[in-house]
Amino acid sequence: MKKADIFEFYRRLAELNPGPETELEFGNIYQLLVAVVLSAQATDVGVNKATRRLFQEVKTPQEMVALGEEGLRQHIRTIGLFNAKAKNVIALSEILVRDFGGEVPADRDTLVELPGVGRKTANVVMNCAFGAETFAVDTHIFRVGNRTGLAPGKTVLAVERKLDKETPQPFRVGAHHWLILHGRYICKARTPECWRCPVEDLCRYKPKTPTPGAKKAKKAAGS
Template sequence: MKKADVREFFSRLHAENPEPEGELDYVNDFTLLVAVVLSAQATDKGVNKATKELFKIADTPEKMVALGLDGIIDHVKTIGLYNSKAKNVLALSEMLIAEHGSKVPETREELVKLPGVGRKTANVVLNIAFGQHTHAVDTHIFRVGNRTGLAPGKTPLAVEKKLIKAVPDEYGKHAHHWLILLGRYICKARKPECGKCPVVDLCRYKAKTL
């Protein structure tokens, strides 16, 4: 996609939704991190339901550790892979206390050292909590990047690198939110609703459903 088309692409998404937000509920940087860890292979809606009561009683690493593994499991057992996720939440809470003064680190290098935190999770936290221009490539962004021609790549990392180069700086903070929402609600996997897409004329997808 040409630079002018990329700029127009994000200009339109910005015009429709100037301040997009993630759909995970959280109350601070720590609960954001926990929510994103829990969201792997799970829906945001399911995670929000599970964490509604959890975050009322455990909104700091200290409170999460005090809750203990069984207590965490009791709250997140409706989420897929809850046993391993609960262990990661407990372990990352302990690590935040021991190595980071109970604060969520602001670098990808430190974040990915935490249990259950991969590059995608780190990018989400860096973007939402600290306003960094990162791109958390999930299945939606991977699909949109390839379908539209915006950032084609065979792996999430390849798509991420293309986005880093392609996205104009003024749209860098919100770009990954716009792309997630576009993929989740319009550019769907099985049947994209191209007729509702604000950037359909810029898209290079050959099998458009118009």
Template structure:
């Protein structure tokens, strides 16, 4: 994708959704860290349902240790891989208390040294909690980066590095959110909804997915495609 098209790509996503946010519920950097760790191979919706009651009482590593592994499991049994996730969350809480004064470290290296925390989780925490310009490449962003031609790469790290290289300054802090939301709700894995995509004309994906017949009939010929997450489209 050409540099001018990359800028326009982000500009349209930003215009459609000016203040993108993570869909995970969190109250401080520690609850964010736990929520992101729990979200591996699980939906944000399922994590939020499990952590609603948990985070009302447990919002520090010390409180998590008091709750204990079995207590944590009771809260997160509905989340996939909850046994291993509970073990990692408790082990990470111990390290945070013993080595970091109960605070979530603000360095990638320290975050990635915690059990159950990989590069993607560290990037999310750095970006969401502290506004750092990181690119957390999950399955949605990996797909969008490759499918659109914005940031092609054979591995998540390659896509991350490409995004870091091509993303213009005004959009770097929000890029992670725009791309994940676009992949989750518009540029879907099985059937991208190209007919309502605000960046369809900039995207390398072909052939573009046509609108469902009933939707086309309802909207009528010449109706502008809706923007990201259903907002009205604004580009020609």
């Protein structure tokens, strides 16, 4: 995608949603970190459902350690891989208490060293909590980047680096939110809704998905 088209691509998404935010619910940076760890291979809706009561009870890593692994498991049993995630959340909470005074460090390399925190999770926390210009590439962004031609790449890291290189100001902080939401609600995996896409003319994907019912109407008209 050409530079002018990339700028216009983001401009349109920004115009439709000037203040994009994560759909995960949280009250502070620590809760954000926990929510993102829990969201791996799970939906934001499912995580929010599980964490609403949890986050009323637990607001700090100290309180999470006090809750304990079994107590945490009871809260998040509806989330996939909850046993492993509970173990990681307790472990990372213990490290935050022991090494960081209970605070979440504002450093991606440090975050990645925490149990259960990969590069994507660290990028989300850096962006949402600290306003860093990071690009958290999940399955939605990977698909949108490749399908549209915005940031083609064979690996998640390749797409992230392409986005980092090509995304211009003033869109860098909000970029990953716009792309996730676009992939989640319009540029869907199985059937992208090209007929209502605001960047359809800039996208390299072919063939475009027609308006629902258009095929049947065309077929009926030809018969």
